[in-house]
Amino acid sequence: MHSRVNAFRHGFRASQSVTVLERSAEFKVLRANLFEQLKPSTVIEQIEVDRLARAYWTRNRAELALTEMLNTEICTAIKSKSEQDLKITTERLQKIGRVEPENRDRRHERKCRKMQQHYESVLRFDEEVKRMLQNNSIGVGAALCRLSGNGDKLTTLMRYLTHWEREAERVAQHLVKLKGGDEW
Numbered sequence: 001m002h003s004r005v006n007a008f009r010h011g012f013r014a015s016q017s018v019t020v021l022e023r024s025a026e027f028k029v030l031r032a033n034l035f036e037q038l039k040p041s042t043v044i045e046q047i048e049v050d051r052l053a054r055a056y057w058t059r060n061r062a063e064l065a066l067t068e069m070l071n072t073e074i075c076t077a078i079k080s081k082s083e084q085d086l087k088i089t090t091e092r093l094q095k096i097g098r099v100e101p102e103n104r105d106r107r108h109e110r111k112c113r114k115m116q117q118h119y120e121s122v123l124r125f126d127e128e129v130k131r132m133l134q135n136n137s138i139g140v141g142a143a144l145c146r147l148s149g150n151g152d153k154l155t156t157l158m159r160y161l162t163h164w165e166r167e168a169e170r171v172a173q174h175l176v177k178l179k180g181g182d183e184w
Contacts, residue, residue: 055167059164064141079133082125109119141157
């Protein structure tokens with residue numbers, strides 16, 4: 001893919017304000033509310049209000065991506081632990097089941113039932129983690145987790161979040177100057 005589409009592909013510096021996964025109606029409402037509240041009277045003020053809407057929208061996208069990324073990382077770690085627990089529990093169940101019938105007593109039967117309950121609990125938890133990972137697989141943050149490479153994805157995402165927070169602040173300050181006031 002050519003570098004000219006990197007901005008759109010990665011979503012953070014996209015020239016379009018709303019990605020295919022986002023609701024354009026929500027962006028339009030945000031933009032309309034900002035125009036209503038700030039009442040830009042010149043073209044420059046209109047451009048700045050539009051920039052503010054995009055900066056705020058993209059900042060929220062970065063924050064959502066951060067949450068998705070953390071959820072994906074946590075679920076992946078939990079899934080790994082869950083699979084390990086499932087393997088150990090299965091091995092223990094098989095070991096308990098190898099006891100000769102004449103050597104089985106109530107204590108052994110209780111232990112088998114308890115181990116079977118534990119196994120079923122681990123299975124349910126494993127399925128729940130798989131569902132969480134599946135539900136969290138299409139956002140920007142989840143996509144970042146799937147990218148290969150040695151770069152620190154969390155740091156990159158935090159930089160983008162900070163960038164867009166600062167951009168929103170700069171635009172707001174510029175709007176204040178344009179309006180000739182001390183504060184918004």
